[in-house]
Amino acid sequence: MTPLLMSWRCVPCCRSGLSWCVTRMITQTVLRGVHKKNKKKLINHSPAASWEERLSDVCTPLWRMEYKEQLKYKLEALQKVLRDLCLTVKERGGQLPDYNGLFCLLQEVLPSPVIYGYRNKSTFSVNLGPNGDPKTVGNYVGNERDRSIVCVRTDHLLNIPVKHKLVAKCYEDYIRQSPLPPCLHFRDEGHWHEIIVRTNSNGDVMAIFTFYTKHLPQDKVLSHILSLKEYFTHGPGSVCNLTSLYCQQKNPATNQISPPLLLHGSPHLTERVLGLDLRVSPTTFLQINTPGAELLYTALGNLVKNRSKSILFDVCCGTGVIGLSLAGQFQEVVGIELVDDAVCDAQWNMTFNGVENCQFLVGRAEKLLPKLLSERNNTEHVVAVVNPPRAGLRKTKL
């Protein structure tokens, strides 16, 4: 189980006098990459392991540990990353400060306020289940390379909330009685595809399903989509009490997915994070554990106290949550984000919450940041935050 995925470190950047606060999500990928060997020990590779256990090992690799042990494991994983990085720099003749054998201060991993059912977004695939049923809704066990994928229901997963599981179950019930076949991985046929479920702290639910339109005339596409809508709004699926239902069509000609089409309910959910009301559209990025994110942003705020004369660069700002939540502590906030829609959400969030000292710019941080910094001759009053650190940012010259 990976209920808490956060820690942070603060590295003063000597060259520019710029405070460089780096928040860091320790993702499963990091755990996989850094502690591959250790992780193998965590996983029960016995052929007797059930499908459910195997799925838990994929989705929540630390689930066999007590939560305290998980936090210790994550801290050690981070220490190892920093030690390895330090070694690499030193081997190449570089010099680094020493903080107890690490080159920067590393704080404890904070426990998440919620450790079960904490996800606010889940994606469920459709594929062959362990019993061979091609209309099984769940998550994958197996390997894409050798095409050994099996789709296992997620009812037992500790990190997925009950509401998400209910939508997945209802979707499975519906597609099983539909005459249309599913659209399976690697097969250019069938129609029913994945479903994404998002919830907010109020318990509102948004579902976004993908429908593959190949070989189906548009009127038939429409009737099947509307029939699913009817099922979720007035049929047995109404137990899910959906706040919003969206459909995305996968276009066979381009293999691209259309923008989400609202079939029912409100276009957005609203999520409250640290007193801010945030607009959540089908594509909006939010940290997956909202109370965990609040803890992260609060911890970040504590690191950057007394900055009323400073400017904050929120690098890769997404919908601007970090910058907006810290805006009161800074003279000015500049968010930089690659994706246009995310910047629109950030601007909406700023206006809706009455924040006035932020601006959000669309563009690549690597390109915009040097220009923005060169416009400011005193970088002492500049703080930058990036979450998560991106490989694409590593060559940025500050």
Ligand SMILES: C[S@@+](CC[C@H](N)C(=O)[O-])C[C@H]1O[C@@H](n2cnc3c(N)ncnc32)[C@H](O)[C@@H]1O
């Ligand atoms: C995981 S989200 C994090 C958003 C935000 N920092 C937060 O914590 O809520 C990462 C964001 O970085 C953006 N991004 C990725 N590479 C970027 C780049 N080179 N320049 C600017 N934004 C980038 C993505 O579009 C995405 O919205």
